[in-house]
Amino acid sequence: MSRLLRFLLIVLSIVGVLLVLAAITSKLYRIPSPSMEPTLHCAKPGAGCLGDDPDRIAVSKVVYKVRDPARKDIVAYKLSARAAERCGAPVGSTFVHRIIGLPGESVAIRSGVVFVDGRKLTEPYIAAGRRDRDSSPVRPITKDAYYVLGDNRARSCDSRVWGLVARDRLIGPKIATYWPWDRISIR
Numbered sequence: 001m002s003r004l005l006r007f008l009l010i011v012l013s014i015v016g017v018l019l020v021l022a023a024i025t026s027k028l029y030r031i032p033s034p035s036m037e038p039t040l041h042c043a044k045p046g047a048g049c050l051g052d053d054p055d056r057i058a059v060s061k062v063v064y065k066v067r068d069p070a071r072k073d074i075v076a077y078k079l080s081a082r083a084a085e086r087c088g089a090p091v092g093s094t095f096v097h098r099i100i101g102l103p104g105e106s107v108a109i110r111s112g113v114v115f116v117d118g119r120k121l122t123e124p125y126i127a128a129g130r131r132d133r134d135s136s137p138v139r140p141i142t143k144d145a146y147y148v149l150g151d152n153r154a155r156s157c158d159s160r161v162w163g164l165v166a167r168d169r170l171i172g173p174k175i176a177t178y179w180p181w182d183r184i185s186i187r
Contacts (some may be wrong), residue, residue: 035150056179060172074174087157101147
């Protein structure tokens with residue numbers, strides 16, 4: 001067997017193993033709504049969408065088996081049927097938002113500014129004009145639950161509408177944007 005053929009077989013074997021591992025350890029999603037703009041794009045001509053194509057992301061199904069979810073993680077999760085209906089989403093829909101509040105903390109929003117345990121949260125990922133002016137009272141976060149918000153607060157249906165996300169509903173954190181080409185990123 002020639003060296004080139006052997007090399008190609010090795011490369012194809014490695015790629016095959018990597019694809020199988022990726023399928024076992026991650027899940028792929030397309031961003032359908034403007035709730036995470038401009039961090040993650042949905043596609044024009046959708047209202048508030050900035051992308052020509054929707055971003056496609058890879059979410060790890062194993063990371064939260066070895067570490068706890070962290071504040072500012074972008075996370076995919078499933079909602080209860082009742083919560084999904086409150087957002088006008090089909091039952092079984094997957095949502096993608098950012099974790100803001102952790103178990104045992106409390107979250108309040110004053111004129112669009114988030115406070116965690118009474119301290120203002122620094123949120124450099126929220127673009128000008130994407131923060132609403134809403135307020136909500138202090139919300140304690142129960143054990144094994146998380147408070148999630150979209151980066152586009154003015155167009156996001158999130159914990160402000162339907163409440164906390166139970167840990168067992170978290171699929172995992174975003175680990176990469178793999179499409180479109182000009183938006184490829186890790187983590």
